Each structure stands twice: as C-alpha cells, then as structure tokens.
C-alpha cells in the first residue's frame with residue numbers, strides 16, 4: 503500500500519471560476535484514470551466469486567469473529583488442529599472455513615502448516631496500523647442487511663434499505679441516534695477508514711498553513727485529532743449531529759487535545775458553520791449526496807471562508823472513466839439503498855469541477871492516498 507502523497511494537479515490562481523476540469527496532461531495518478539477490470543478479461547472463477555460474493559464475505563466475517571487472522575499472525579505455520587483448538591471449532595467445521603479462506607486466497611497452506619496470505623497479514627489483523635477490520639462490522643451489521651433491498655431502492659430511487667433501521671429522520675445518520683450499538687459500529691468503521699486515509703491528508707500539508715479548520719460531518723473526531731496532532735498550531739472543530747459530537751468530545755478528551763480541538767453540534771444544511779474558521783474539511787461527506795447538494799455545501803464553505811481560505815475534500819475516488827477501481831464502485835450502492843437515498847462515489851474530475859463551480863479559484867489535487875482515496879483542495 504502506498505502512503506505517499508503525490509500532487510497530481512495544477513494550482514491555478516485565475517480569479518474567474520472555471521467549470522471545466524483541467525488535469526495536467528500526463529500528470530494524472532494511476533487512480534485518476536484507468537480502464538477498470540474489464541469483463542473481457544474475467545475468468546469463470548471470478549464470475550463464480552461474484553455470484554457467491556455474499557458467501558465470501560461471510561467466510562471473511564466468520565474468520566474475523568473467530569480470531570483466525572490474529573491467531574495465524576501470532577502463530578504462523580500453525581496446524582489445523584491448533585487453529586481448531588484456538589477457535590473452538592469442530593475439525594470438520596474448521597475444514598469448511600479454511601477451504602473458503604484458502605479458496606479466496608486469504609490463508610495459505612504449505613505442508614500442513616497454515617499462515618495468513620500477505621494481504622491478510624497486512625490488513626486483517628485487528629489493532630494493526632493499516633487494518634481494515636474496523637470496517638467489517640459495518641459491512642456485516644449495516645451494509646449487508648440494507649443491501650438486501652438494493653433492487654427496490656434502484657426502482658424507487660430511494661433508500662428502501664433504511665427500513666432495516668427504524669427510527670426518526672430520513673437518513674441512516676439521523677436514525678443511528680436511536681441505535682447506539684449500531685452507531686458504535688458505524689463510527690468504528692468510519693474511524694478505521696479515515697485512519698487509513700488521513701495519513702495522506704496530514705502528509706499533504708494542505709491544511710498545515712491554516713489556523714482553524716471546521717471538520718463538517720466530522721464524526722467521532724478521528725480526522726480532527728489526526729490533523730491537530732500533525733499540525734501543532736492548528737485548531738479544529740468537529741461539526742456533526744448532536745448524537746455524534748458527544749462521541750467526538752470523549753475521543754478528543756482521551757487524546758488530550760481539548761485545548762485545540764472542540765465540537766459544534768448542528769445540521770450542516772440548516773445551521774451555519776462556526777465563525778472564524780479559515781479552512782473547511784469534508785471527509786467522506788460529499789459522496790453522501792447528489793451533485794447539486796454537494797455544490798451547495800461547497801458554496802456554503804466558500805461563503806464561510808475568508809479570502810485565501812481552504813476547502814479540502816477527502817474521499818475514495820472513482821477514476822474519470824467511471825469503471826474502477828472496483829472497491830470504490832462497489833461502495834456506491836450503500837448510499838442509495840441505505841445511507842441517504844442519493845449520492846455515490848464520484849470521480850476526480852467531478853470533484854474538481856464542483857470546487858471550481860462553488861467559486862474557489864485555486865485548485866490542487868493529491869493522489870495515491872491509501873485505500874483508493876484522493877484529496878482535493880480549493881483556495882478561495
């Protein structure tokens with residue numbers, strides 16, 4: 503995995519907003535172009551894997567719940583008997599699970615000895631930097647049940663899958679207020695995803711020259727804490743729904759950053775952003791909404807900022823040909839079917855054009871961020 507940050511676009515200082523994307527020729531990162539997997543090269547086994555994608559996930563989830571990956575990490579070259587003892591599974595059950603894991607390439611066996619495959623070792627051991635495991639509970643408990651209503655959501659053009667999470671409000675975010683356990687699962691996932699990507703945000707230095715950032719829809723404070731830790735003079739305010747800012751407040755206190763990181767409860771559409779900020783961060787936010795709503799939020803950021811102020815958009819990126827990477831493409835249905843009934847993971851050029859449309863005259867992009875992320879920075 504690449505943790506480096508590459509500046510992949512041009513900074514412009516034109517005072518007239520430009521609505522056409524202007525990617526510098528030859529400067530685009532691998533993630534901003536590309537041709538996707540391409541069905542022409544698909545094998546029959548890959549097609550079978552897609553058909554049984556739900557089984558693949560359940561095998562991964564079972565292995566996670568049973569602690570298979572951390573056990574094999576601590577005891578590489580364990581025997582099946584040892585893993586059976588550790589997991590408490592009958593030998594025949596373990597054989598079924600190991601068969602699925604080996605078929606998926608997550609576990610390898612050599613001469614009767616088992617070990618994690620390299621990517622499983624890197625990303626499926628909990629508690630390790632770069633671990634994907636915080637996102638698994640969200641897939642299991644929120645995405646999985648919600649996506650059973652995908653066809654109905656497509657037909658009706660709205661989040662039919664939200665019926666799995668009864669409560670007040672029209673979005674999953676509002677409904678999580680009455681599902682504290684799921685709220686914990688959700689924010690653990692977002693925190694895990696952001697912890698992967700915000701290394702790139704901090705390393706880019708994009709907000710390093712700012713005094714006070716408002717992190718809109720800042721969730722449990724993971725990004726705010728990372729930014730404030732990376733930039734010792736920076737103040738950050740986490741702006742989120744009241745049911746979420748309490749979670750952020752506790753994390754900020756635990757991180758010992760209450761002097762520079764605060765919270766502000768509100769609705770990003772109906773409440774004003776805090777006064778005095780010179781940077782606005784939207785991390786995993788604009789993908790929740792349809793394009794006109796995203797542009798409205800970017801305009802609100804523009805109106806809040808002083809001249810020279812920055813807007814930063816951090817997200818998983820679709821390439822401009824809109825056919826990959828597959829991980830990003832498959833993240834989109836959840837927003838329609840469950841989270842908000844709109845939105846999707848957008849392309850590099852879409853974000854750039856919206857930032858310009860909102861009035862920002864300077865524009866810069868950073869590619870090659872972890873887990874298919876990119877960062878766009880606009881300057882007022």
Ligand SMILES: C[S@@+](CC[C@H](N)C(=O)[O-])C[C@H]1O[C@@H](n2cnc3c(N)ncnc32)[C@H](O)[C@@H]1O
Nearest residue numbers: 675692696719720721742743768769770785786
């Ligand atoms: C996908 S999460 C992103 C969390 C965080 N920014 C990150 O990148 O990890 C979306 C966040 O937006 C918040 N949110 C959704 N609708 C909101 C609204 N109308 N006003 C304020 N916050 C909202 C949710 O509570 C949630 O914390």
